[in-house]
Amino acid sequence: MARPSGSDAGVTGPRVRAAAERLFARHGYAAVSMRQIAAEVGIGAGALYHYTPDKQTLLRDMMREHLxxxxxxxxxxxxxxxxxARLDAFARFHIxxxxxxxDAVFIAYMELRALEPAAFAEIxxxxxxxxxxxxxxxxxGAAAEVMEVADVKLAGMALIxxxxxxxxWYRDGGRLDRAAVEAIYARMAMGMVGAARAPA
Structure with a gap:
C-alpha cells in the first residue's frame, strides 16, 4: 500500500510512535484509539495504517525499541x-x-498486560x-565475598x-539534580548488599 502523498516514512513513522507513547502513558493503552493517535499526529485515520498494521503492533514495537x-x-x-564498580555503574546508568x-518506562511496566501472548513472550x-x-x-559480588546477597534473583528485582x-517522583529543577540523585541511589544500591564502601 502506498504512503499518503507528501508523507515521509522516516518522519511520520517516528511521529506516530511518539504520539502513541504520549497517549498510552496519559490515558492507558485500552482507552486510546487509532483515530486519536492519527489526530495527535495530524493525519487521517486511514493513513495511520501505512505506518503500523494495528494498535497491538504499535505497542509491541514501542516496547521492543525501548528495551x-x-x-x-x-x-x-x-x-x-x-x-x-559494575554495581555502581549499573545504578547510575539505570537512573x-x-x-x-x-513515558516509555511507564508503558513498559504498566502495559505488559495489554500484549497478546506472542508479543508478551517477545517483550x-x-x-x-x-x-x-x-x-x-x-x-x-557474592562469589568474590564483597557483597552479601541472600537471594540473587530477588535482590536483582528489588534493585531494579x-x-x-x-x-x-523526580522532576528537573527540584531539590536534587540528576547527578546527586544518581550518586545517592548508587550508594543505596551498595548499601542494600552490604557493600557501603565506594568502588575502587
Whole structure:
C-alpha cells in the first residue's frame, strides 16, 4: 500500500510512535484509539495504517525499541571487571537512562498486560535479558565475598524496582539534580548488599 502523498516514512513513522507513547502513558493503552493517535499526529485515520498494521503492533514495537535501546546503551556503559564498580555503574546508568524516558518506562511496566501472548513472550524475553544484568553483577559480588546477597534473583528485582521508582517522583529543577540523585541511589544500591564502601 502506498504512503499518503507528501508523507515521509522516516518522519511520520517516528511521529506516530511518539504520539502513541504520549497517549498510552496519559490515558492507558485500552482507552486510546487509532483515530486519536492519527489526530495527535495530524493525519487521517486511514493513513495511520501505512505506518503500523494495528494498535497491538504499535505497542509491541514501542516496547521492543525501548528495551533494545536499553540493552544497547548498557552494553556501551558497562565498565566490566570488578563487581562493585559494575554495581555502581549499573545504578547510575539505570537512573540516567530511565529519567529521560518517563513515558516509555511507564508503558513498559504498566502495559505488559495489554500484549497478546506472542508479543508478551517477545517483550518478556528482552526484559529478562536486562534483569539478568544486575543478577550477574550481584552473583559475581557474592562469589568474590564483597557483597552479601541472600537471594540473587530477588535482590536483582528489588534493585531494579528501587532504581525505577525514581521516575515516579523526580522532576528537573527540584531539590536534587540528576547527578546527586544518581550518586545517592548508587550508594543505596551498595548499601542494600552490604557493600557501603565506594568502588575502587
Amino acid at each position: 533494545e535501546a536499553l540493552l544497547t546503551a548498557w552494553q556501551a556503559a558497562d565498565p566490566g571487571g570488578d563487581a562493585l 540516567r537512562f530511565h529519567l529521560d524516558r518517563p 518478556e524475553a528482552l526484559r529478562r535479558r536486562y534483569e539478568a544484568v544486575p543478577e550477574a553483577i550481584l552473583r559475581a 524496582a528501587m532504581l525505577t521508582g525514581v521516575n515516579t
